[in-house]
Amino acid sequence: MHAFVMRDIGVGGRERVADPTPSRGDVIIAPAYSGLCGTDVHMFHEGTLTRKSSLPVVMGHEFVGTVVEIGSGDQVRPYGETDQLRVGDHVSVEPLLPCNSCSQCLRGRSNLCSDWSHLGILDDGCWADLVRVPAVRATKLPDGVSLYDAALAEPLACAVNFVVQRGRVRTGETVLIVGAGPIGLLSVAMAKAAGAERILVSEPQANRRASAERVGATLTIDPLAHDIVDATRAATNGAGPDVVVEASGSSTAVAQAIAAAAPGSRVVLSGLGSGGTTALDTNSIVTKELTVMGGFASRWAMSTGLAAIAAGHVRTDDLVTSVRPWSHAEQAMHDMVADPTTCKILFDHSL
Ligand SMILES: [Zn+2]
Ligand SMILES: [Zn+2]
Known part of the structure; x- marks a missing residue:
């Protein structure tokens, strides 16, 4: 597959990389829409939040997409979902990956995990054809909410x-x-x-x-x-x-x-x-x-956000100022800094 890989501070681009394979309890998602976030820009230009030992890494952490492959074993489902994910399901992803066993995680404060990882920052992210995600971080979109409607569910x-x-x-x-x-x-x-x-x-x-x-x-x-x-x-x-x-x-x-x-x-x-x-x-x-x-990232808030989208409180069009292919991520990061009128740059993975 192809992916936008950050190799060092300020160094990165579209590359051919191996397809991800799902471990136990994981799913593989084909992103439909992903967002460019200020965190991506700080990370790419200044190394914010990422670590040298995590590079190279596939960037991008705000995304919705379609489940295309299921790993072995039972999936842990979030927010009381009872059904296992199936190929074809539309999901929104929480990219912070908590360890689920430290004292903060056990108190429900997954975003303060002492041993956290994060898609697109420390683990391979979504500016790619495919991304591996633990199923517990992928929430099914509510009925009547399209992938475009939910494109901003992560922020x-x-x-x-x-x-x-x-x-x-x-x-x-x-x-x-x-x-x-x-x-x-x-x-x-x-x-x-x-x-x-x-x-x-x-x-x-x-x-x-x-x-x-x-x-x-x-x-x-x-x-x-x-x-x-x-x-x-x-x-x-x-x-x-x-x-x-x-x-x-x-x-x-x-x-x-x-x-x-x-x-x-x-x-x-x-x-x-x-x-x-x-x-x-x-x-x-x-x-x-x-x-x-x-306030840092999100803490088991995806279902609340998706409910707000389903209720019509948030419309993608109100925030998006440009839609581009993800392969243009480096130019988009440049434009976001250079043009203060930019709001949300959205990547449409079908482009
Ligand atoms: Zn973000
Ligand atoms: Zn933890």
């Missing part, structure tokens, strides 16, 4: 973690999302699905602000033109947001998230920066008694 599961599991957004609350890239936009959709009354979005790019309004933002703010603290106070009768989700990873956005958070509110930092340290206004955190927390 959506991350937004479920940030907004619902970490941020605990409740009915009637005001949520501020800082950064309207794919994770920010999916966080808007999940905040709306969770019953947030006001959803404020801070984003410097006009086209992304327009996308935020399409997915459910009640007010968008250009942080280059307006003071984010003044704007969020004005929109909330002076109260400020109950929950802030920082979804860009830039130090400026983190500072804005802390500054705009209302006293007593929850702040979820979900954006991975480019490494190094970011200064925080700790006096604000102390005197406002903020609960500041991280």
Whole structure:
């Protein structure tokens, strides 16, 4: 088969590689759609999250596809699914591979596993004709949800973690999302699905602000033109947001998230920066008694994300700014950095 292989930092491309073979309990999936994620770009250009010992590795971790081969043995099924996967099933994949036996895994915190792997980062991923996946990480799409509908289910599961599991957004609350890239936009959709009354979005790019309004933002703010603290106070009768989700990873956005958070509110930092340290206004955190927390990847959130898609809360078209073949991944990673208006670049594996 062919695959996009990363050989070293900044070095990679389409290559011919051996087909994957399923181990016990695995399935082989032919990806239909895969996404380009900021993590891929950081990994390819800076080596973020991957390890030298894992290279070469097939990149790509956000995907849906069709089961084409079944490994031996019984499959462990997630989310109470009772049927074993069969050839032809459409599935969405959670790419983080937990060990399922460390103390974090045993507490259900699979994304904090001490011995984790990850498709597309430490294990071969989905920018390829075929990918091997443990069946427990492949969830069947609900009836009536197409592969295209579910194309963003993986980043959506991350937004479920940030907004619902970490941020605990409740009915009637005001949520501020800082950064309207794919994770920010999916966080808007999940905040709306969770019953947030006001959803404020801070984003410097006009086209992304327009996308935020399409997915459910009640007010968008250009942080280059307006003071984010003044704007969020004005929109909330002076109260400020109950929950802030920082979804860009830039130090400026983190500072804005802390500054705009209302006293007593929850702040979820979900954006991975480019490494190094970011200064925080700790006096604000102390005197406002903020609960500041991280959010990383997803934690058994795929079924919630797929339910949100089935209910019509998330539409692939609202986020995708370009559709390409996966073999163009290197150019796509370049374009994503060079063009700040880019939102989601989707790879259609039939192209
Ligand atoms: Zn991702
Ligand atoms: Zn573990």
